[in-house]
Every structure is written in C-alpha cells, then in structure tokens.
Amino acid sequence: MALDQFFEHIQNQFDKKLPFVAYKKPDTSVVKGLLQSDAIIHTSVDFTESGFVFAPFDAENEAFLIPIENSTGIEHEFLPSHEFDGATKADQSPSNQKEFHAHLVQKAIEAIKNNHLKKVVLSRREAVQPPEANPINLFKKLLHTYTTAFVYCWYHPKVGLWLGATPETLLSIRGNQLKTMSLAGTQPFKGSTDVVWKEKEKEEQQLVTDFIVGSLETSVDTIKVSEIETVRAGNLLHLRTTIQANLKPGTLNLKHLLKAIHPTPAVCGFPKDKAKAFILEHEGYPREFYAGFLGELNLKETTTRNTNRRNVENNAYAVSKKVSNFYVNLRCMQLKDEHVYLYVGGGITKDSDAEMEWEETVHKSQTIKRIL
Numbered sequence: 001m002a003l004d005q006f007f008e009h010i011q012n013q014f015d016k017k018l019p020f021v022a023y024k025k026p027d028t029s030v031v032k033g034l035l036q037s038d039a040i041i042h043t044s045v046d047f048t049e050s051g052f053v054f055a056p057f058d059a060e061n062e063a064f065l066i067p068i069e070n071s072t073g074i075e076h077e078f079l080p081s082h083e084f085d086g087a088t089k090a091d092q093s094p095s096n097q098k099e100f101h102a103h104l105v106q107k108a109i110e111a112i113k114n115n116h117l118k119k120v121v122l123s124r125r126e127a128v129q130p131p132e133a134n135p136i137n138l139f140k141k142l143l144h145t146y147t148t149a150f151v152y153c154w155y156h157p158k159v160g161l162w163l164g165a166t167p168e169t170l171l172s173i174r175g176n177q178l179k180t181m182s183l184a185g186t187q188p189f190k191g192s193t194d195v196v197w198k199e200k201e202k203e204e205q206q207l208v209t210d211f212i213v214g215s216l217e218t219s220v221d222t223i224k225v226s227e228i229e230t231v232r233a234g235n236l237l238h239l240r241t242t243i244q245a246n247l248k249p250g251t252l253n254l255k256h257l258l259k260a261i262h263p264t265p266a267v268c269g270f271p272k273d274k275a276k277a278f279i280l281e282h283e284g285y286p287r288e289f290y291a292g293f294l295g296e297l298n299l300k301e302t303t304t305r306n307t308n309r310r311n312v313e314n315n316a317y318a319v320s321k322k323v324s325n326f327y328v329n330l331r332c333m334q335l336k337d338e339h340v341y342l343y344v345g346g347g348i349t350k351d352s353d354a355e356m357e358w359e360e361t362v363h364k365s366q367t368i369k370r371i372l
C-alpha cells in the first residue's frame with residue numbers, strides 16, 4: 001500500500017461516517033490507522049479490553065474504545081517533508097476571552113492563598129474559523145509539522161472529531177515496564193533550549209513529579225526519576241522529568257493505575273479532587289476530551305528471538321507482551337456540529353500573573369493555529 005492509499009482509506013472511512021483513529025507516535029516513522037467496521041459506540045469498562053481508547057478529562061465520564069476485534073488496522077511508513085521552524089505567528093486570540101480568563105486566574109490565586117489548593121490548571125476553549133481543508137488534510141499537516149509529538153485524528157460520528165499534536169505521555173506500559181513523564185512549565189521557544197526557568201515553573205513541575213511518583217508507589221517495585229530537562233514542543237519549551245518503573249509482578253491493573261494518575265497536576269492541579277472541583281465549577285465550559293487521554297490499549301507485541309544455533313528448527317521463539325501507550329490530549333482541536341474549537345490551558349500557582357497566564361494560552365493556541 002502506498003502512503004496516498006493509507007490516507008485514502010482514512011478519507012473513505014470518514015466519508016462513510018465510520019469511526020476511526022489515525023496516529024503517529026513520537027519519534028517514530030510509522031503512521032497507523034484503526035478503522036472500525038460498524039458505527040456502534042464501544043466503551044472501555046475497565047481497561048482490560050484491547051484497541052484504541054479515547055478518554056475524557058473527567059474520569060467519571062465514559063472512555064470510548066475502538067476495539068481491535070471490530071476494526072481493521074493499517075499502517076505505513078511516514079517521513080516528514082519539512083520541520084517547523086518554531087516561529088510564532090501574530091496573536092489572533094479573541095480579546096473578549098481575556099477578561100474572563102484574567103478573572104478566573106485571580107479567583108484561583110485567591111483559593112490558593114486561602115489554602116484551598118496548591119495548583120490548578122485553568123483552560124479555555126476558543127472557537128476558530130472553520131478551516132477550508134478537510135480533517136484528513138489537517139492531520140497530514142500536523143504530521144509534517146510536529147515530528148516529536150503524538151499526532152492523531154480521532155473520529156466517531158456520534159461523538160465528534162478531534163485532532164491534536166501532544167507533547168505529553170501519560171503512561172506507557174510494556175510487559176511489566178512502566179514509563180511516564182512529568183511535563184510542566186512553559187516559555188516560548190526563541191531558538192535555543194538553553195534557557196533560565198523561574199522558581200514558579202520549577203516548583204509547579206516538581207509538584208507534578210512528586211504526585212506521579214507518589215501515585216505509582218504502591219504499584220511498582222523500583223522507580224527511576226531522571227534529571228529535569230528542557231524540551232521543545234513546537235513553538236514552546238517545557239520542563240520534563242522522565243519516570244521509569246517496574247510493576248510488581250502480576251499486578252498490572254490499568255484501571256487502578258489510571259485512576260491514581262489521571263488527571264495529573266500538569267492538567268488538573270493539586271490536590272486533585274479540589275482542583276478538579278474548582279475547574280468544573282469555574283471554567284465555564286465543558287472540557288470533554290481536552291486534557292483527557294488517548295492511545296493504544298493492551299495491544300499484543302510479539303518479538304521473535306533467535307538463539308542462533310544452527311539446525312535447530314524450533315529455536316526461534318516468540319515473546320509476546322501487552323503494550324499500552326497513552327498520551328494526554330493537549331494542543332488539540334475539535335470539529336463538532338459545524339463548530340471548530342481549540343483548547344488551551346496553563347498551571348496557576350500562588351505566584352501566577354494573570355496577564356502572563358493569558359499569554360501562555362495564546363502561545364499554546366499556536367500549535368494548532370499554524371496548521372489552519
């Protein structure tokens with residue numbers, strides 16, 4: 001199958017109003033698709049199913065599933081033709097949202113100063129001009145522009161269509177090995193990753209690391225936490241810590257792990273329940289799948305090993321592992337009922353400045369705006 005045919009399959013599926021997901025994992029050169037054969041809504045009950053999961057911010061709501069057994073998988077090598085230079089475009093964010101956002105940030109700072117919260121991530125939804133291009137073309141543009149992101153296009157006729165290019169891994173599980181990251185703190189990329197971070201950013205990122213390590217503790221044997229590094233995501237820089245662990249033998253319980261870790265303080269806040277309640281009460285719009293998570297659920301990965309001894313027919317043996325790779329749904333947009341929305345947010349702490357928090361959401365909105 002040629003690459004054009006890959007995209008034609010996805011386009012046909014969309015034209016037939018059948019569910020699908022197409023995606024490329026960070027730093028890989030394969031674009032994959034999972035095309036569901038019916039238009040039924042499937043959900044994940046306990047994350048023991050196999051397929052591709054699309055879960056909302058609010059874990060009380062349903063996580064949708066494209067089950068492996070009801071779908072056809074396709075894939076193709078994908079080599080990006082050009083890389084994005086990181087240039088920032090002029091601000092086109094609606095100023096009428098600015099006042100509301102500043103108010104919201106102020107309310108959060110008060111709640112933090114009154115000791116109700118330590119951090120809360122506040123976001124907004126921005127309606128953008130419907131792009132002329134169709135979603136499959138937008139997906140292609142995202143693929144070419146953001147090579148180190150998890151880039152996806154997810155569609156269900158009864159739910160909507162989402163596209164994104166996220167820099168954040170929620171959880172990767174391969175056999176008994178677990179990987180995740182703490183990603184927080186934002187500044188515009190201006191040509192170098194050798195930058196200075198303020199205490200505010202360092203503290204808010206450390207809070208995410210501590211939360212993740214704490215929430216994994218009962219499920220893992222050993223845990224390795226990397227040094228903090230500065231990473232680039234399109235026109236932005238973030239602070240990142242990589243966390244790796246071995247799950248206690250025989251204890252893989254994805255439902256339990258996800259409940260503990262999602263949503264992290266990178267997209268919700270701390271303490272989790274209070275931050276979530278603040279968001280649901282004050283943000284003034286439904287996040288739906290923004291800051292939720294999505295990705296491969298319990299896929300079987302088989303690697304063949306050969307012991308290299310001659311004339312022994314059955315010395316090649318297959319090792320099979322269950323693999324899950326979930327990403328946080330950030331830098332995303334939604335096409336729904338003739339509307340096009342993009343979603344952006346940032347972490348608020350006691351040291352936040354309302355104007356700068358607004359600017360941060362404007363910068364984040366450019367990840368999507370530049371492909372429209």
Ligand SMILES: C=C(O[C@@H]1C=C(C(=O)O)C=C[C@H]1O)C(=O)O
Binds near residue numbers: 185331347
């Ligand atoms: C909430 C978003 O991003 C998250 C919040 C960040 C921050 O507060 O600095 C940085 C990266 C992400 O973990 C978003 O992109 O909408």
